[in-house]
Amino acid sequence: MFLQILLVFSLISVTHAAIDPDYTAFVQCLVKNSSPGDKNMVSSIVYTPQNSSFASVLQAYIRNKRFNTSRTLKPTIIVTATKYSHVQSTVICAKNMGIQLKIRSGGHDYDGISYVSDEKFIVLDMFNFRKIDVDIESETVVVEAGAILGELYYKIWEKSNVHGFPAGVCLTVGVGGHLSGGGYGNMLRKFGLSVDHMIDAKIVDVKGRILDRRSMGEDLFWAIRGGGGASFGVILSYTIKLVKVPRVTTVFQVTRTLDENATDIVHRYQFVVDKLDDGLFVRLVLQPEDGKVERMKTVSATFMGMFLGGSTRLMRVMDKGFPELGLKKVDCLEMSWIRSSAWWDNIDNKRSVKELLFLRNSDGVNFLKRKSDYVQTPIPKEGLESMWRKLTELGKVGFVFNPYGGKMNEISSSATPFPHRAGNIYKIQYTANWHEEGPEADKIYMSQIRSLYSFMTPFVSKNPRGAYLNYRDLDIGVSNHGKDSYTQGKVYGQKYFGANFERLVKVKTAVDPDNFFRNEQSIPVKMQG
Ligand SMILES: Cc1cc2nc3c(=O)[nH]c(=O)nc-3n(C[C@H](O)[C@H](O)[C@H](O)COP(=O)(O)OP(=O)(O)OC[C@H]3O[C@@H](n4cnc5c(N)ncnc54)[C@H](O)[C@@H]3O)c2cc1C
Ligand SMILES: *[C@@H]1O[C@H](CO)[C@@H](O)[C@H](O)[C@H]1NC(C)=O
Ligand SMILES: *[C@@H]1O[C@H](CO)[C@@H](O)[C@H](O)[C@H]1NC(C)=O
Ligand SMILES: *[C@@H]1O[C@H](CO)[C@@H](O)[C@H](O)[C@H]1NC(C)=O
Numbered sequence: 175m176f177l178q179i180l181l182v183f184s185l186i187s188v189t190h191a192a193i194d195p196d197y198t199a200f201v202q203c204l205v206k207n208s209s210p211g212d213k214n215m216v217s218s219i220v221y222t223p224q225n226s227s228f229a230s231v232l233q234a235y236i237r238n239k240r241f242n243t244s245r246t247l248k249p250t251i252i253v254t255a256t257k258y259s260h261v262q263s264t265v266i267c268a269k270n271m272g273i274q275l276k277i278r279s280g281g282h283d284y285d286g287i288s289y290v291s292d293e294k295f296i297v298l299d300m301f302n303f304r305k306i307d308v309d310i311e312s313e314t315v316v317v318e319a320g321a322i323l324g325e326l327y328y329k330i331w332e333k334s335n336v337h338g339f340p341a342g343v344c345l346t347v348g349v350g351g352h353l354s355g356g357g358y359g360n361m362l363r364k365f366g367l368s369v370d371h372m373i374d375a376k377i378v379d380v381k382g383r384i385l386d387r388r389s390m391g392e393d394l395f396w397a398i399r400g401g402g403g404a405s406f407g408v409i410l411s412y413t414i415k416l417v418k419v420p421r422v423t424t425v426f427q428v429t430r431t432l433d434e435n436a437t438d439i440v441h442r443y444q445f446v447v448d449k450l451d452d453g454l455f456v457r458l459v460l461q462p463e464d465g466k467v468e469r470m471k472t473v474s475a476t477f478m479g480m481f482l483g484g485s486t487r488l489m490r491v492m493d494k495g496f497p498e499l500g501l502k503k504v505d506c507l508e509m510s511w512i513r514s515s516a517w518w519d520n521i522d523n524k525r526s527v528k529e530l531l532f533l534r535n536s537d538g539v540n541f542l543k544r545k546s547d548y549v550q551t552p553i554p555k556e557g558l559e560s561m562w563r564k565l566t567e568l569g570k571v572g573f574v575f576n577p578y579g580g581k582m583n584e585i586s587s588s589a590t591p592f593p594h595r596a597g598n599i600y601k602i603q604y605t606a607n608w609h610e611e612g613p614e615a616d617k618i619y620m621s622q623i624r625s626l627y628s629f630m631t632p633f634v635s636k637n638p639r640g641a642y643l644n645y646r647d648l649d650i651g652v653s654n655h656g657k658d659s660y661t662q663g664k665v666y667g668q669k670y671f672g673a674n675f676e677r678l679v680k681v682k683t684a685v686d687p688d689n690f691f692r693n694e695q696s697i698p699v700k701m702q703g
Contacts, residue, residue: 280348448579
């Protein structure tokens, strides 16, 4: 009833271009909660659909075209905070008004949950917070949530050519979501995840207080290192510890088709890729392709390598550990670590490294869907052959395999909420990208990727079937925040967090008992008794 009245109200207000009552109430609340010098600023950081720039502000950090349609429910308000106090008052005012708050940093969530909802909501946009303070003496960086990975890498590089940070491959990903959800990239086998190098954080809690590691306590600090920040508060910044990178790194990319023994090579890959030198990361991209014979589909296997060292040593590692790939020295490109970061994301791009690393919209936004799995026992050759048949039959979806092992084996599965450590050979990312507009295309690609996921059931981890939080996938379960929210949360929570789910629930219940910080896949509250 209340919602219906609201709906009618907002229809009327749109028709008459009257000021939206939520907007008025929200702005009044922000003014009341602002410091005297800041009250005039409020109206310049709050947007409603009636503001002419609302659409462009909303679209600026949409990274999946699936959620850039007229059918997508829009936020009632967007706050483009520029000071920490704006974040604090936004939390207080959204809570007072009983409106859901969505937090957005880089907007790369694969299912768009930082800027989409099916209930009335406010978007707190963090893109203005992009300070990055690098201190080489202590080998630490304080990085704000709205910075992107490319900027982080570049700022480190400006200060030191022998330091780096293990995080994602895609340079436009936001620090806020990425680091709170785990953070993996092509140095994972040497250094583990981003969260394994986190030493402090600043967060705005449900009471609007700014807490650091000491004042939030070790339980909450544990939770935001992989449990997803959005269940617990608004991350303002993280303090991270740098790692040492060599002056020369080597990258390669080689492709093998089925008639070049791809099946044998991929089969062998599964026995060696997690055991090679820790400094070597070999990603495998599997895609259906048009074959040489007309209308005959085949599968291509592309191996992308990152080695923390020179090509001579890489060749020794490969000749000894994975000769079946037949890597040659001419396939190898030696370059600095920073250049390799640009290479991995934009292999053919001719812009300068600095330009590439600071570009916020370099992706060329697509329609997309992702899903994830973990493989713990090598898939037999017949299994691989059945996968090739499935890929060619579907025709529009592919896989990316990302190897584990190395440092990942040394870190306990409860050290952070991210549970997928020893025992995993590689993670699968299922990929579907498309350009065709409209619900019909969405349906085709979505059903293809779901069909492939279902096909893979016998080959992947089970009880629970693992998934990676940063590869957000609402197919694996959602919460409606009603009386069954714990049971619902357990479904996706155990896939993302394994046995760590229960500890996350305890932390959540302690720090946000009224479940203000909620989203489709947030950690549920569990009351005693
Ligand atoms: C092109 C592309 C490439 C990718 N490559 C990689 C990769 O190499 N490695 C990898 O690990 N992942 C990768 N990802 C996934 C990426 O790590 C996640 O989507 C990550 O959550 C994005 O963070 P964001 O801030 O950009 O996203 P957002 O959409 O802004 O946020 C994602 C989630 O985090 C929450 N959140 C965001 N900011 C805050 C904050 N300040 N405080 C609290 N909660 C917050 C949001 O509410 C949402 O739930 C990739 C994604 C894309 C689209
Ligand atoms: C949005 O519109 C309101 C009402 O016209 C105005 O007061 C406010 O300044 C606008 N907000 C922005 C960010 O321009
Ligand atoms: C979203 O759609 C608008 C047109 O409605 C378009 O101008 C804009 O470029 C699109 N943005 C993204 C990120 O797809
Ligand atoms: C494929 O494998 C066979 C047998 O192992 C070998 O003789 C042949 O040279 C390989 N082909 C390629 C293209 O590597």
